[in-house]
Amino acid sequence: MRILPVIDLMRGVVVRGIAGRRETYAPLESRLAADARPATIARALAERGALDCYVADLDAIAGAEPVWAIYRELIDVGLRPWVDAGCRDATAAAALADFEHAGTGFQRIIVGLESLASVDSWQAIRGAVGAERLVFSLDLKDGVPLAQPGVWPGASSEGIAREVLAGGARGIIILDLAAVGGYGGPATLALCERVRAQWPHVEIISGGGAREEADLAKFAAAGCDYVLVASALHDGRITLSTDVRGR
Numbered sequence: 001m002r003i004l005p006v007i008d009l010m011r012g013v014v015v016r017g018i019a020g021r022r023e024t025y026a027p028l029e030s031r032l033a034a035d036a037r038p039a040t041i042a043r044a045l046a047e048r049g050a051l052d053c054y055v056a057d058l059d060a061i062a063g064a065e066p067v068w069a070i071y072r073e074l075i076d077v078g079l080r081p082w083v084d085a086g087c088r089d090a091t092a093a094a095a096l097a098d099f100e101h102a103g104t105g106f107q108r109i110i111v112g113l114e115s116l117a118s119v120d121s122w123q124a125i126r127g128a129v130g131a132e133r134l135v136f137s138l139d140l141k142d143g144v145p146l147a148q149p150g151v152w153p154g155a156s157s158e159g160i161a162r163e164v165l166a167g168g169a170r171g172i173i174i175l176d177l178a179a180v181g182g183y184g185g186p187a188t189l190a191l192c193e194r195v196r197a198q199w200p201h202v203e204i205i206s207g208g209g210a211r212e213e214a215d216l217a218k219f220a221a222a223g224c225d226y227v228l229v230a231s232a233l234h235d236g237r238i239t240l241s242t243d244v245r246g247r
Helices: 038-047 068-077 090-098 119-129 158-166 189-198 214-221
Strands: 002-010 013-016 053-056 080-084 108-112 134-141 169-178 203-208 226-229
Touching: 002 038, 002 203, 038 068, 053 068, 068 080, 080 158, 080 226, 090 108, 090 119, 108 119, 119 134, 158 169, 158 189, 169 189, 189 203, 189 214, 214 226
Parallel strands: 002 053, 002 226, 053 080, 080 108, 108 134, 134 169, 169 203, 203 226
Antiparallel strands: 002 013
């Protein structure tokens, strides 16, 4: 299992995400970097061995245009972004798939449950982008799927995961926003274990609540291929060089 550092972007800077309460997010204060500019944070991560990074473009998730210029900065530093830019439909997905800078595109294109306009939109996105770089984010809050009204009505977390993975996604992010940045420990382990048991060859990415290396081992034991980490990295609790045993 590998650590995938998270860069949360809002209003042109990197912010600290806490429990999904985006109205309270403030510029990140990090032990690794002098300021919260995206290039500064990205360079600090790259200098410590990061290759890939998960980018949550929170303004785009809220409906704004993706911050293409910042994506270019991250690539210039040497990172390979996995980008969640509020992909709602096939048109948005195609724009992300076509993006390239200095010969590099996005490693993964993230489609978040909270952004999808409809189940049909998911099918259209898959058709436009293909499965190779596509990752579905099963967005939860306190265990409840964060779907738009009418999207997968009444479906359980496992039911949504089952339908998405049967439809050909390369991987799935299982993330409970209530656990993000709070140091309360992992909240998704049981669900990760159940998804892994049904889908042994799919990439599983999870995170939220990681406080120390022992928590990383729990994610690995639950079958995760990657664990998303932000606060614990910037607070010095976890390092990118941590050797995480597991898949």
